[in-house]
Amino acid sequence: MQKPLAYRMRPRTLDEVVGQQQLVGPGKIIRRMVDAKMLSSMILYGPPGTGKTSIASAIAGSTKYAFRMLNAATDTKKDLQIVAEEAKMSGTVILLLDEVHRLDKTKQDFLLPHLESGGIILIGATTENPYITISPAIRSRTQIFEVKPLNEQDILKAIDAALTDSERGLGDYPVVIDENARLHLSRATNGDLRSALNGLELAVRSTPKDENGKIHLTLEIIEECIQRKALTHDKDGDAHYDVISAFQKSIRGSDVDAALHYLGRLVEAGDLAIICRRLMVIGYEDIGLANPPAAARTVNAVLAAERLGLPEARIPLADCVVDLCLSPKSNSAYSALDDAIADIRTGNTGDVPDHLRDSHYQGAKSLNRGVGYQYPHDFEDAWVNQQYLPDKIKDASYYHPKHTGKYEQALGQQYQRINEWRKQHRKTKKHSN
Secondary structure (H helix, E strand, O other): OOOOHHHHOOOOOHHHOOOOHHHHOOOOHHHHHHHOOOOOOEEEEOOOOOOHHHHHHHHHHHHOOEEEEEEOOOOOHHHHHHHHHHHHHHOOEEEEEEOHHHOOHHHHHHHHHHHHHOOEEEEEEEOOOHHHHOOHHHHOOOEEEEOOOOOHHHHHHHHHHHHHOOOOOOOOOOEEEOHHHHHHHHHHOOOOHHHHHHHHHHHHHHOOOOOOOOEEEOHHHHHHHHOOOOOOOOOOOHHHHHHHHHHHHHHHOOOHHHHHHHHHHHHHOOOHHHHHHHHHHHHHHHHHHHOHHHHHHHHHHHHHHHHHOOOOOHHHHHHHHHHHHOOOOOOHHHHHHHHHHHHHHOOOOOOOOHHHOOOOOOOOHHHOOOOOOOOHHHOHHHOOOOOOOOHHHOOOOOOOOOOOOHHHHHHHHHHHHHHHHHHHHHHHHHHHO
């Protein structure tokens, strides 16, 4: 029986690894290890189908060491002994140990001296947080690397490679895939490359040729083969982004029911990465200073959702959406920054005042750098009247607080109080002159 497409398309070298450039890209840690021939044991953790086994396979292919795969939950100490014997004979064996968090003490005690000697280079794979689930003895002998979910472009690259590779992939099949089907395959599998490739292979092998002798993969075929409905049958994918836009605008407009509807459509499409990114944006763009704890809760909800994966991820996501919908809203902080950036881009800046310039070098005083600076903590309310903006824009005002939440109301009151102090000092200075 032929092995699945995802298995056949596993990378043979680091250059063939899809995604994970933060680990295997030029100049990155695993690439450096391989190039320097200084491999050490490691733990790779992240969601299923994101490349943990692929990285291990690519490392083995790039180093020419023997490569063996075991499962910590199901394989026995005897299986580990066979690998250890092979290491004695060949010098070094790379061992991919799946579900490494399930390693019991007996197997762990057997492995430790082989890790110490370098005979076995362990690459542990796990979906669990190794800082919580893996014993300190193993952690202390390994480096821990997080494997990130693959993005749409990564999966598209792998799909295209599989469709053109005649040796390992589907290059000998006369496949024509509609663009909306190709995009759905890359989006709906939620960063899981294994699911995307195996769904693609099922579609190719189960679809008869048309009158032109082609295997024509439509959106409906891909939906059936991966059991994920697309958001829309819109060929250009515009409606996909329309749903994302409607999702954010519904939360911004405090319409809980609409926001949950659009969340449901995104969940059904499997777009977990897009949902999480959009919620992070909303938390800080639309809620902002009106309710900072809600933005912080959004971060926690996103972390939980990414760790859980779909379908369970919908639970913290639903909590988060309701929270954000009914929270007070404010965009004052980033709007203020955008106004400041607009000034900068038009050249409306000016020189940093002398008393604010760096004075931590010899000769600074002779240049009047830092002279006259007053340390606010030496004054009542930790405030002293002195100029911070350049002369050219000394009266610029960017921040305009809103009053939609108690937190920003307090910030606004303090902002107003400080401005009043400034005005009072200006009046006093004017009268004294």
